[in-house]
Amino acid sequence: MVATHEDINGISVVKTGPRIDSANAGAFETVLVEVVNDATGRTVLDLSELGYISSAGLRVILLAAKTAKKAGRELVLCHMQPTIREIFDVSGFARILTIVPTRDDALAT
């Protein structure tokens, strides 16, 4: 499964599967952008299972972050594994996205 979605106390939480590449980035975009559009508050993206992401997946996350920001809402990423963090650092995405260590941090107000 590319991603699952649940609501926790009015906060939308999207949790990815282990891999996002060009084969499933379209499906990931469908899930994430719809959640961001329908959210009343922040959207949390839980990356604890994510072991691989390519530029196709990063593009979806960037699009979702821009969409959220335009609506005056937040997209918060959590539980990023070190190899994934490296990808976000190299691409410069770590600087422009909100990344926190745990889901609790992401849910805290």
Place this chain on the structure above:
Amino acid sequence: MARSTKRDAPVTDRLALIIANRVDELAPLADRVSSFLGSKGVGTEDIYAVNLVLDEVITNIVSYGYPDDGAHEIAVAVTVDDRRITVVVRDDGRPFDPTEQAPAVDVDSDLEDRSIGGLGLFFVRQMMTSVAYRRDGTTNEVTLVRALPATVRG
């Protein structure tokens, strides 16, 4: 599905595969490449880099290489020694030189200004020590090399 072009010999220094021009080949390819490189003592960061670069190069071939949308084969070869990992990707699509397509990627842009495009080839350039392209008749051939730290033994 990815398959060897020959029976795997017990201690092979070269992984050679043919895959179809479909992005659902990427995950099985990554499994084969990870197993091969892991058995050679290559670390997880280097394995990730090679798989990412293969992904980006092959995704471009699949996306742009075949106006006819037909079934084609892409050849992937991976070799490793104590100095480097060498990856060669060959396809018979239309001429496409990834070293030439170099849209500028501004890693210092703010969220609003950051553009969506150009990331795939950016990663290829960042992750590889060298990228070379040649056109051989009807074939594109991309050779990607990643130098290894001195502590890895082939």
